Amino acid sequence: MSKIHVTTKVNGDEVEYLCEPRETLLDCLRDHLDLTGAKEGCGTGDCGACSVTMDGRLVCSCLVLGAEAQGKEIATIEGMAEDGALHPLQRKFIEHAALQCGICTPGILVAAKSLLEKNPDPTETEMRYWLAGNLCRCTGYDKIIRAVMDAAAEMREAS
Amino acid sequence: MALDGPKQDFKYIGTRPDRPDGWDKVTGKARFGADFSMPGMLHGAILRSPHAHAKIIKIDATKALALKGVKAVVTRADFPEGLEGEDWNIQENVMAGEKALYDGHAVAAVAATSQLIARDALKLIEVEYEVLPHVTDVDKAMAEDAPVIREGAADYSVPEGMHPNVVRYMESGRGDLEKGFAEADLVIEESFTTEAAHQGYIEPHACVANLGADGKGDLWCCTQGHWFVRQMCTAVLGLEATQLRVTPSEIGGGFGGKTTVFIDPVALALSRKAGRPVKLVMSRSEVLRATGPTASASMDIKMGMTKEGKITAASGTFRMQGGAFPGAPVDVTTMLAFANYDIEHVHHVGYDVMTNRPKQAAYRAPGAPMGAFATESVLDELCRGLGLDPIETRLKNAVKEGTPATFGPKFPPVGLIETLEEARAHPNYSVKLGPNQGRGVASGYWMNWGGETSASVAIGDDGSVQVSIGTVDIGGSRASMALMAAEAFGIPYENVRVSIADTGSLGINEPTHGSRATFASGLAIIEASREATRKLCQRAADKWGIDADAVTWEDGCAKPSGPNAGEFDPLTIAEIAAEMGSTGGPISGHHESTPDGFGGSFGTHVVDVEVDPETGRTTILRYLVVQDAGKAIHPAYVEGQFQGGAVQGIGWTLNEEYIYGEDGRLQNPIFLDYRVPVASDLPMIDTVIVEVPNPGHPYGVRGVGETGITPPLPAIANAVRDAIGVRMKKLPLTPPRVLAAIKARD
Numbered sequence: 022m023s024k025i026h027v028t029t030k031v032n033g034d035e036v037e038y039l040c041e042p043r044e045t046l047l048d049c050l051r052d053h054l055d056l057t058g059a060k061e062g063c064g065t066g067d068c069g070a071c072s073v074t075m076d077g078r079l080v081c082s083c084l085v086l087g088a089e090a091q092g093k094e095i096a097t098i099e100g101m102a103e104d105g106a107l108h109p110l111q112r113k114f115i116e117h118a119a120l121q122c123g124i125c126t127p128g129i130l131v132a133a134k135s136l137l138e139k140n141p142d143p144t145e146t147e148m149r150y151w152l153a154g155n156l157c158r159c160t161g162y163d164k165i166i167r168a169v170m171d172a173a174a175e176m177r178e179a180s
Numbered sequence: 181m182a183l184d185g186p187k188q189d190f191k192y193i194g195t196r197p198d199r200p201d202g203w204d205k206v207t208g209k210a211r212f213g214a215d216f217s218m219p220g221m222l223h224g225a226i227l228r229s230p231h232a233h234a235k236i237i238k239i240d241a242t243k244a245l246a247l248k249g250v251k252a253v254v255t256r257a258d259f260p261e262g263l264e265g266e267d268w269n270i271q272e273n274v275m276a277g278e279k280a281l282y283d284g285h286a287v288a289a290v291a292a293t294s295q296l297i298a299r300d301a302l303k304l305i306e307v308e309y310e311v312l313p314h315v316t317d318v319d320k321a322m323a324e325d326a327p328v329i330r331e332g333a334a335d336y337s338v339p340e341g342m343h344p345n346v347v348r349y350m351e352s353g354r355g356d357l358e359k360g361f362a363e364a365d366l367v368i369e370e371s372f373t374t375e376a377a378h379q380g381y382i383e384p385h386a387c388v389a390n391l392g393a394d395g396k397g398d399l400w401c402c403t404q405g406h407w408f409v410r411q412m413c414t415a416v417l418g419l420e421a422t423q424l425r426v427t428p429s430e431i432g433g434g435f436g437g438k439t440t441v442f443i444d445p446v447a448l449a450l451s452r453k454a455g456r457p458v459k460l461v462m463s464r465s466e467v468l469r470a471t472g473p474t475a476s477a478s479m480d481i482k483m484g485m486t487k488e489g490k491i492t493a494a495s496g497t498f499r500m501q502g503g504a505f506p507g508a509p510v511d512v513t514t515m516l517a518f519a520n521y522d523i524e525h526v527h528h529v530g531y532d533v534m535t536n537r538p539k540q541a542a543y544r545a546p547g548a549p550m551g552a553f554a555t556e557s558v559l560d561e562l563c564r565g566l567g568l569d570p571i572e573t574r575l576k577n578a579v580k581e582g583t584p585a586t587f588g589p590k591f592p593p594v595g596l597i598e599t600l601e602e603a604r605a606h607p608n609y610s611v612k613l614g615p616n617q618g619r620g621v622a623s624g625y626w627m628n629w630g631g632e633t634s635a636s637v638a639i640g641d642d643g644s645v646q647v648s649i650g651t652v653d654i655g656g657s658r659a660s661m662a663l664m665a666a667e668a669f670g671i672p673y674e675n676v677r678v679s680i681a682d683t684g685s686l687g688i689n690e691p692t693h694g695s696r697a698t699f700a701s702g703l704a705i706i707e708a709s710r711e712a713t714r715k716l717c718q719r720a721a722d723k724w725g726i727d728a729d730a731v732t733w734e735d736g737c738a739k740p741s742g743p744n745a746g747e748f749d750p751l752t753i754a755e756i757a758a759e760m761g762s763t764g765g766p767i768s769g770h771h772e773s774t775p776d777g778f779g780g781s782f783g784t785h786v787v788d789v790e791v792d793p794e795t796g797r798t799t800i801l802r803y804l805v806v807q808d809a810g811k812a813i814h815p816a817y818v819e820g821q822f823q824g825g826a827v828q829g830i831g832w833t834l835n836e837e838y839i840y841g842e843d844g845r846l847q848n849p850i851f852l853d854y855r856v857p858v859a860s861d862l863p864m865i866d867t868v869i870v871e872v873p874n875p876g877h878p879y880g881v882r883g884v885g886e887t888g889i890t891p892p893l894p895a896i897a898n899a900v901r902d903a904i905g906v907r908m909k910k911l912p913l914t915p916p917r918v919l920a921a922i923k924a925r926d
Contacts, residue, residue: 041296057215058208060432062382063464067851070382098208107206115202118816121655121824123205124212124383124432146860153860156851158380158433159655160820161827162859 029090031056032100040087046080047071049087050097058098058127062156069155072128072135073097079135081154098127101134109179110134110172119168121159129155133169141177145170186811186873186880192666193879196816197673199659201430210430213386213402214461221388222251222291224450224460225298226443227305228470229280229287232314232536232844233327236280236307239288243304249297252454253305255288259449260418267415269505273539274416274445280309281329281504282536283845284469291450291458314536314844318501319478321345321535329504329534345534347506350514352587353495353527360493360525364484366565372554374893374911375837376476379543380828380856383432384462385471389447393455396423401444404434404652405691407632409441410683416445417452424448427682428652435828436542439691442471465849472541473838475500475508477550481517485562489573493525494518494586498551501533502540508532509540509547515587516890517551519625520596520782521577526586536844542693544825545626545886549832549893553911556622556894561907570621570898571604574784578623595808595872596623596782602868603784608804616791617801618902623784624890628883629694630775634687635704637665637712638768641761643754644675645712647705650689651697652680655824655885656817663813664702664879668709670736671753687772695883698813699778699874704771706878712769719763720751777876781884783807785826785891789899796919798834798900804866810874810882818884823865825888831857832889833896837912 024039031054038053045064050056050073059082062068066081073082074096075089101108110130113119120126129152136143136151143151148169149162157165204210241253256277263271276285288305292298313327320326322343334347342349361367383402391397397419403409406426414421431438447460462471478499484492496517502508514528563570578596585591600623603609613619638646647665651657662676669676690696713733720738721728724747732741737750760767788801805822812818835855839847848854873880893911901907906921 043296051215056208057211060212060383061214061461062384062432063851065464065850065852068382068464102207107203111206114206115198118196118199118656118814118820120202120205121817121820122381122383122431122433123201123210124381124430126205127208130206149859149862153858156380156382156856156858158382158435158828158856159824161823161857161865162862163823163865164816164820166859166864 025088027088027091029093029095031095032097042088044087045083046085046087046090047082050082056097056099060124060127069132070125070128072131072155074131074135079132098131101130108134109175110169113168113172117164117168117171119160119164125155125157129157129165137173137176141173143173186875187878190667192663192673193811193813194815196814197659199656200662200678201653201658212383212432213429216388216400216429217459218388218390218457221457221459222293222454223295223298224289224291224447224458225295225302226286226446227288227302229276229283229285231280231309231311232283232316233312234280234309235312236276236278236287237310238308240306241288244290244301247297247301247304249293250290250301251456252291252450253288254446254449254453258453259416263415270412270441271416273505274442282538284466284538286446286470289446289450291454316535316537316840316844318476318499318533318535321501321533322499322531329536333506333534346531347534348532350511350530351528352514355525357493357495357525357527361484363486363492365487366562367482367484368558368561368565369482370558370909372479372481372557372909374477374550374553376473377543377832377836378468378473378854379435379437381433381435381437384464384467385443386461387444387447388457388459389444389451390457391448391452393452395419397448399424399426399444399448400429401426402429402431402438404431404438404654404693406683407650407688408439408691409444412441413445413448417448425682425684428680431652431654434654435544436546436693437472439693440472440541464851468849468854469846470538472539474543475502475540479550479554481554481558483558483562485566487566489566489568489576491521491523491577494523495527496555497529499531499533501535501537503537504534505539506532506534507540512547513551516548516625517555518586520579520623522579522583523586544828544889548624548626548890549829552622552624552890553893553897557897557907560898560901571600574623575600592779593872593875594780594782595870598870598872599623599782599784599806599808602806602870603786603804606786606804606868608786608802608866611788611802613788616793616903617788618899619786619788620895620897620899620902621784621786622891622895622898623782624887625780625782626695626886626890627780628699628778629696630700630778631690631694631696632688632774633700633704634689634772635701635708636686636768636770637705637708638766639712639753639757639760641757643752643757644677645669645671647676647678648681648686649678649701649705650681650686651692651701654692655821656814657697659817660698660813661701661705664705665709668706669713669753670734695885696778699877699881699883700775702813702881703775703877704773707771708769711771712767715767716753716756719756722763724748775876777874779810779874779876779882781808781882781887783887783891785895787895787899789896789903791900791903791918793922796915796922798913798918800830800863802863802866805888806868806870807884807887808870808872808882809884810877811871811880812869813881815869818869819867821884822867822888826865826892827857827862829889829892830896833893833911834913
């Protein structure tokens with residue numbers, strides 16, 4: 022089967038790859054672009070560990086085909102810290118001990134950033150529903166929610 | 181080991197610094213199991229049985245091997261014969277022999293140049309099965325007409341006349357049950373069941389194996405214990421243990437489920453056959469079908485109480501299935517079922533039963549939550565029947581230092597009473613409840629573990645300290661290890677580096693299991709640090725020309741003491757380190773032991789729920805965890821263990837279960853249908869850390885990882901009972917089950 026040539030932008034960089042028609046965007050990020058920050062926890066869109074944004078929209082990259090990224094702008098966890106400085110969400114996750122094993126952390130950070138871009142002042146309930154698609158098995162979510170609330174407050178103050 | 185009693189005053193212990201691996205984990209740089217690759221690497225895939233129980237007549241891989249890109253196929257024929265005991269069990273579980281024993285049991289595996297080709301090749305392997313009758317329920321598996329999973333699997337403990345599926349039998353107790361029950365004002369007898377739950381770690385098992393025909397190999401994998409992996413893989417493959425080096429990746433959750441092997445020996449066998457490195461990564465449905473969920477349980481409990489609230493007698497019969505192999509943790513269930521209380525007349529019976537399900541593995545406090553669900557539910561009914569407060573009643577019966585445990589020995593200092601008192605004093609316990617709401621209380625215990633441990637510390641030439649341990653960091657333990665080293669050396673936390681050594685670089689370490697890592701590796705680090713500081717003092721003594729006994733180590737410095745006190749300026753660790761090369765060479769410390777002073781941890785949970793009378797759905801309104809940590813090294817990660825354990829318990833109680841169809845196939849092998857708690861299901865999880873120091877650790881540490889999953893099952897069931905007036909005896913408390921109970925009540 023012939024492969025598909027895809028040109029796309031990932032974290033601001035123009036990239037190209039060849040993919041099988043049935044390969045997912047997650048496979049392409051991890052296997053063709055060596056961006057292993059997004060994780061496969063389920064492959065069925067239920068756990069959110071593979072969360073990235075495509076043209077600004079939060080998606081499970083395991084449910085997007087690699088070929089669909091043609092001409093799009095993808096943002097992954099690898100692009101979240103800028104100029105060597107952590108994003109406030111990343112800092113607050115460390116400060117609040119909002120991760121234990123850390124496998125869900127990249128996806129949750131991408132999803133939380135996407136929430137705060139849409140709604141800089143979410144209620145706890147809004148946060149819990151927005152992040153309901155991101156499974157964390159270690160923390161019970163308590164410290165994750167506190168970290169996102171704290172980061173949101175800091176970002177509001179800074180803006 | 182002689183210990184000078186737990187230290188009480190701390191400079192660094194009890195603070196909440198950032199974890200050393202924090203940056204890597206929030207930027208996506210941390211490398212987990214599936215993130216590792218090698219040049220020339222092939223990709224593997226495993227063919228699994230679609231039948232719950234079937235004879236394997238023939239496997240024909242001709243067509244698969246003819247597919248372009250396929251480099252090797254392995255079946256059981258590629259594994260050595262003649263293994264015995266648990267080695268054979270593991271080999272049989274990782275690759276089926278004469279029979280497929282459960283839905284998802286591995287029957288063959290392929291290595292190919294891409295994962296897609298490997299998966300395509302699986303479809304070309306032809307397996308001829310003769311389907312056999314199956315059984316997946318524990319009670320049915322013990323019935324006379326149940327299909328036999330395997331003749332001869334029972335050990336010496338099973339009395340004659342029992343079904344061959346009963347493979348272990350145990351009985352323990354003391355006193356005179358008849359006398360005890362006669363002293364009671366109220367006796368309650370009930371039966372309970374719990375379903376199997378999965379650990380649900382978000383990271384599927386993954387490994388890269390590189391094994392040569394010379395029997396030497398390397399394995400990178402996500403595991404809780406790489407020395408265990410080394411032992412199991414080499415036993416299963418007939419290799420010399422120390423010729424395999426195992427390097428653990430970062431681990432994306434385990435909760436006990438990554439203390440054994442499923443795919444690693446298969447990847448090694450493929451690599452040996454193909455002559456190239458092979459990567460194997462499980463899918464989520466493979467994880468749910470073919471790794472190691474918990475046992476399911478069926479239990480009968482009888483307890484008696486006086487009208488003043490004293491438990492007079494207790495007995496329990498526990499039947500548990502752990503899949504198609506011996507090993508359901510019913511021994512732990514019987515040991516801990518009544519362990520919270522001082523009971524004179526007590527008796528336990530346990531049955532370990534085989535069924536056509538995957539081989540169970542450890543899951544956080546393995547065996548304890550099921551028993552606690554049954555016994556703490558009956559205790560709650562006794563309190564209700566006699567009009568007694570659940571916390572006061574537990575206080576009246578709680579074990580303390582010196583109490584003979586229901587499983588034998590006398591308790592050392594423990595903190596059950598303290599957790600009950602803190603729970604009673606917490607504001608959550610006095611919030612007024614509304615209609616359809618209820619409150620539940622339960623306590624639980626985990627005895628914790630020591631285990632084989634080896635750790636080293638080495639002084640860097642800048643005076644920093646490099647710590648090497650063999651227990652993988654599954655929940656932030658590197659931060660705790662660094663804190664303990666910082667405290668022992670009297671140097672800032674930031675000057676400590678912690679790394680996890682591979683199997684070729686340190687003595688044998690048991691896995692991060694049994695809530696042992698912070699206790700056992702921590703103890704080893706403190707002792708190794710003390711050895712290193714003695715050497716640092718010697719270097720200072722040599723420089724000053726005084727006796728080493730006249731030098732003390734304080735706040736990161738060697739200081740002259742006794743008659744020489746004040747005579748020389750203190751030498752800092754950095755100053756001594758800078759001259760190491762010319763004063764005798766590198767300085768390090770080492771410690772190895774199997775510490776047996778692990779102190780058990782008690783916890784008490786208080787939960788408020790609201791049950792929707794229209795749908796039967798249970799919502800957790802507020803949740804409180806109170807638990808004894810001995811000494812919380814990094815309190816934020818201790819709270820995290822409490823919260824995570826509680827929420828896994830909430831999932832087990834309300835949503836999670838293995839659902840098998842009539843055909844013996846697992847019906848919910850994806851996260852959509854095996855539903856673990858999500859953020860919108862939950863409130864904040866309130867925590868109180870109790871600290872009753874453990875005399876068996878220099879800083880008083882008790883393991884905290886496992887106790888937290890034991891009380892939620894009964895605490896929530898007790899709260900639902902309070903809300904709807906019906907005792908639920910079958911977990912999980914799914915909305916249809918609760919709704920049916922409400923309808924039957926009305």
